[in-house]
Amino acid sequence: MKKFIIRRFLFLIVSVFAATLIVFALSRFQGDPRNVLLNVGYVSPEQWEAWGKDFHLDKPLIVQYLIWIGKGIFQGDFGTSLKTSKPVLEMVLGFAPASLQLGLSATLFVLLTGIPLGVLSAVKRGTIWDVIGRTFAVFGQALPPFWLGIMLILIFSVNLGWLPSGTRGHDAANWFERAQYFVMPAITLGWLASAGLMRLVRSSMLEVLDSEYIKLARAKGVRNNSVIWKHAFKNSLIPPLTFSALILVGFIGGTVVTETVFAWPGLGQMTFTAIINNDFPLMVGAVLVFTLVYVFAVFVIDILYAFIDPRIRYS
Amino acid sequence: MTTPAQQIPLSELENLTRGSVFERTFYVLRRWPLIPILILSVLSFCAIFAPLIAPYDPEKDQLRAVLASPPWYPACEDGQVSNKAVSCNTNGIPLGRQQAVFYFSLGADQLGRDVLSRIIYGARLSLSLALVAITVGTIFGTTVGLTAGYFGGIVDELLMRTVDVFNSIPYLLLAIALVFVLGQSFAVVAFVLALGAWGGIARLVRGQTLQVRHFDFIALAHVAGASSTRIMFKHLLPAVSNTIIVATTLQVGGTILSESILSFLGAGVPPPTPSWGADISNGREYLGSAWWVAFFPGIAIFLTVLSFNFIGDWLRDRWDPRLRQI
Numbered sequence A: 001m002k003k004f005i006i007r008r009f010l011f012l013i014v015s016v017f018a019a020t021l022i023v024f025a026l027s028r029f030q031g032d033p034r035n036v037l038l039n040v041g042y043v044s045p046e047q048w049e050a051w052g053k054d055f056h057l058d059k060p061l062i063v064q065y066l067i068w069i070g071k072g073i074f075q076g077d078f079g080t081s082l083k084t085s086k087p088v089l090e091m092v093l094g095f096a097p098a099s100l101q102l103g104l105s106a107t108l109f110v111l112l113t114g115i116p117l118g119v120l121s122a123v124k125r126g127t128i129w130d131v132i133g134r135t136f137a138v139f140g141q142a143l144p145p146f147w148l149g150i151m152l153i154l155i156f157s158v159n160l161g162w163l164p165s166g167t168r169g170h171d172a173a174n175w176f177e178r179a180q181y182f183v184m185p186a187i188t189l190g191w192l193a194s195a196g197l198m199r200l201v202r203s204s205m206l207e208v209l210d211s212e213y214i215k216l217a218r219a220k221g222v223r224n225n226s227v228i229w230k231h232a233f234k235n236s237l238i239p240p241l242t243f244s245a246l247i248l249v250g251f252i253g254g255t256v257v258t259e260t261v262f263a264w265p266g267l268g269q270m271t272f273t274a275i276i277n278n279d280f281p282l283m284v285g286a287v288l289v290f291t292l293v294y295v296f297a298v299f300v301i302d303i304l305y306a307f308i309d310p311r312i313r314y315s
Numbered sequence B: 001m002t003t004p005a006q007q008i009p010l011s012e013l014e015n016l017t018r019g020s021v022f023e024r025t026f027y028v029l030r031r032w033p034l035i036p037i038l039i040l041s042v043l044s045f046c047a048i049f050a051p052l053i054a055p056y057d058p059e060k061d062q063l064r065a066v067l068a069s070p071p072w073y074p075a076c077e078d079g080q081v082s083n084k085a086v087s088c089n090t091n092g093i094p095l096g097r098q099q100a101v102f103y104f105s106l107g108a109d110q111l112g113r114d115v116l117s118r119i120i121y122g123a124r125l126s127l128s129l130a131l132v133a134i135t136v137g138t139i140f141g142t143t144v145g146l147t148a149g150y151f152g153g154i155v156d157e158l159l160m161r162t163v164d165v166f167n168s169i170p171y172l173l174l175a176i177a178l179v180f181v182l183g184q185s186f187a188v189v190a191f192v193l194a195l196g197a198w199g200g201i202a203r204l205v206r207g208q209t210l211q212v213r214h215f216d217f218i219a220l221a222h223v224a225g226a227s228s229t230r231i232m233f234k235h236l237l238p239a240v241s242n243t244i245i246v247a248t249t250l251q252v253g254g255t256i257l258s259e260s261i262l263s264f265l266g267a268g269v270p271p272p273t274p275s276w277g278a279d280i281s282n283g284r285e286y287l288g289s290a291w292w293v294a295f296f297p298g299i300a301i302f303l304t305v306l307s308f309n310f311i312g313d314w315l316r317d318r319w320d321p322r323l324r325q326i
Helices: A002-029 A034-040 A045-054 A061-075 A088-123 A128-142 A145-159 A175-209 A212-220 A224-236 A238-261 A267-276 A280-308 A310-314 B004-016 B021-031 B034-048 B115-151 B153-168 B171-182 B186-212 B216-223 B228-239 B241-264 B276-286 B292-319 B321-325
Strands: none
Touching (some): A002 B153, A034 A045, A061 A280, A088 A280, A128 A175, A128 B292, A145 A238, A145 B292, A175 A224, A224 A238, A238 A280, A267 A280, A267 B171, A280 B153, B034 B292, B115 B186, B115 B241, B115 B292, B186 B241, B216 B228, B241 B276
């Protein structure tokens, strides 16, 4: 187990380095970062050279990268955004809560729909409940998320006027009004993941329900509810656990889309704007955060998984 | 009398002769993905023969028909232009009868371009991008998967860790950055989409290769003196081809979705090329007055992705049930 954890941890570090190096290199290929600063007006050649020194542009790319990551790790200094002149760390931390709230509300939606629907359609296989559950999954996996968001706005904001069409609603009067701002973004971000989770829960539940020990429990006369929730459900949750890492991947990409559609002031939108503006310090910083979150989550899930299912450790 | 080959279709045919016409039709539709195949055939037909089918030029603007509503939709509310452009325009002033020349079955967008024609041409872009991206991704992913699975050991570890590292970079952000760095063009977007597809295929092919590798016919090929390349591509490849086809089909839907997301965010093939995602992005600003601009391209994406997913699931259940967990 110890060896397993060490291996996964080493991999985590390599991943983070590789990911940031790739994005760092990409940002430099996009052009001279000094061009972004040109918007301010006339720039003397001396100033231009001075900027070059500030960004260490005279050194090879790998040295530039090492300087950047070294400063980041040891001084918490990931540079300053070229567009807003604010420290990257401050900007990322400023935008993170909004994304975190969005992610959590979407997770809530995924758990509250994916798991019950999966169990329901497995237990009532072949009935109308199964049809409803599977339709939910099929739609979730085929609907373009941005279009889903726009259509939700069209129906529930433009036509019915029930829900606010965007922003995070931090000036809302009470928590109930505030919660309304979260409904549509959470569905938009969560449906795809929920569909995947539902299918996994369903198939793993079906497999477990078909196993010998369930038949034995039934033969012993254990009540149906008890068989489903105590015997089958617990054991069928193992495969969906690994899926939770994939949910997170989907969320990271999905936040860009969802935050754009709903004018949600979060990390996804911030990163997207940074890429468009060639604001490379902000862009690399944001990708670092996303990668860290993802790799760390995978690390935790892997270890959890190895605890639950010992076979994983040896494969 | 009955050979094993005859037995399997017989039981299926028995169901075909039972029940009412409705039940029999339902049975056929449940058993074979006929509707998805039909949808995809229509779409491919549209994509190939777009200039012949599209009623209007998708890139030509008709300023008289800006945001014209579909003819079957009650028009002239809020001062919109009627599709027939006879009775009212944006100012509510009657136009001459000579303007009654448009028939935009799904309405027109903010520049007066026919939504239907743009969807038909958009199929061209989406399907051709998906085709190129999936082909490239499959070739690359299969090669990596076969190599990793066949050689095993350090090669396997190295290749698969690369896939893992690659997967840990948020794909969408990487894709957007790449498109902006390399320039917005068909080839770049196809390359970026292929980049998103190869990892999953490589992983599945590797898993399957690991199992097949231990079969006798591979060992015998070794004994016969076949080279590694020959074993990989002549012996292993056919043995894992089912997995490749299933994995590839399952990947198409996601690739089309990714393409539409990139276009929506303005990181796709640049305008004026008709693209479903970009059209939805344009229509977003006219949601209150002209919902059809954003609505219909979305339906096109939805049906396309749905069809590919259905066929992928069906193929997997038939050919490779072990993949069901994915």
